Amino acid sequence: MKRLENKVALVAGGGSIGSATVRRLAEDGCRVLLGDIALDQAEADAEEISRATGVEVIATAYDQGDDASVKRLVQTAVDHFGQLDFVHANAADLSVAGEDYDAVATDLAIYDRTMDINLRGFVLVTRHAMPHLVKSRGAIVYTGSGSAYIGEPTRFSYGMSKSGVNALMRHVATRWGPEGVRANALAPGFVLGRRDASALPEGFMEMVTAAQRIPVVGEPRHIAAMVAHLFSDDGAWITGQVIAIDGGSTMRA
Numbered sequence: 001m002k003r004l005e006n007k008v009a010l011v012a013g014g015g016s017i018g019s020a021t022v023r024r025l026a027e028d029g030c031r032v033l034l035g036d037i038a039l040d041q042a043e044a045d046a047e048e049i050s051r052a053t054g055v056e057v058i059a060t061a062y063d064q065g066d067d068a069s070v071k072r073l074v075q076t077a078v079d080h081f082g083q084l085d086f087v088h089a090n091a092a093d094l095s096v097a098g099e100d101y102d103a104v105a106t107d108l109a110i111y112d113r114t115m116d117i118n119l120r121g122f123v124l125v126t127r128h129a130m131p132h133l134v135k136s137r138g139a140i141v142y143t144g145s146g147s148a149y150i151g152e153p154t155r156f157s158y159g160m161s162k163s164g165v166n167a168l169m170r171h172v173a174t175r176w177g178p179e180g181v182r183a184n185a186l187a188p189g190f191v192l193g194r195r196d197a198s199a200l201p202e203g204f205m206e207m208v209t210a211a212q213r214i215p216v217v218g219e220p221r222h223i224a225a226m227v228a229h230l231f232s233d234d235g236a237w238i239t240g241q242v243i244a245i246d247g248g249s250t251m252r253a
């Protein structure tokens with residue numbers, strides 16, 4: 001029997017890392033609802049992963065900025081599969097990251113949008129999913145970022161939103177741990193994923209790998225493997241942690 005057989009996960013936010021998580025969970029036998037604002041891509045990913053793994057994976061559209069939409073997302077998982085064991089809160093609006101400069105220069109609309117989708121959106125996911133996770137004594141994994149603690153000169157809104165995610169995770173781990181729910185956050189380093197490498201500044205990838213302790217380019221599957229580990233019984237005693245997955249570029253106590 002595969003390690004996540006008879007389990008159901010909601011992956012809120014597909015894209016590079018989210019779809020890799022869906023694939024990894026399905027490979028481990030877990031049925032998955034993939035939600036994303038970009039429905040066409042999510043449906044294509046769900047269909048391909050379902051075909052490749054033989055495990056039921058479905059997709060639906062939702063907007064992480066909208067409470068009613070997030071509520072519908074969670075309800076879709078429960079209505080379709082009859083249970084909800086795991087949530088990967090993963091979506092972030094990265095389309096505004098290029099205009100997220102410093103705390104003085106950044107338009108407040110960019111700040112508001114970043115906090116709204118990346119942080120408040122995870123609060124919405126948490127609020128709607130929690131009753132079901134308590135029932136299943138399940139687990140939630142939030143995708144944070146190394147930018148929460150490295151102190152970047154730009155992307156101040158993004159870093160703040162991800163710091164907030166870590167605080168949310170610690171709250172959830174503490175508040176619902178006694179009821180059997182585990183919560184953890186991941187802090188990925190740079191993962192190219194589906195982004196166009198040719199759009200990156202020259203020498204960027206070399207700079208990234210030079211800052212790591214191993215010269216291995218981060219891939220979405222590296223992040224997905226940790227999500228699956230945390231959802232499995234192998235992760236049964238891990239909660240309240242921010243786990244860096246970054247080739248060793250950060251070394252935190």
Ligand SMILES: NC(=O)c1ccc[n+]([C@@H]2O[C@H](COP(=O)([O-])OP(=O)(O)OC[C@H]3O[C@@H](n4cnc5c(N)ncnc54)[C@H](O)[C@@H]3O)[C@@H](O)[C@H]2O)c1
Pocket residue numbers: 012013014015016017018035036037038062063064065090091092093094117143144145146187188189190191192193194
């Ligand atoms: N790629 C990296 O280097 C890296 C590093 C650290 C952290 N992260 C985090 O990993 C997560 C996934 O990032 P990724 O690299 O896979 O990016 P991605 O852009 O491929 O995936 C993000 C997904 O979120 C979806 N999304 C955006 N706004 C949404 C909304 N309002 N409602 C619902 N879905 C929405 C997008 O459509 C997209 O599919 C994010 O939380 C990101 O902050 C990424």
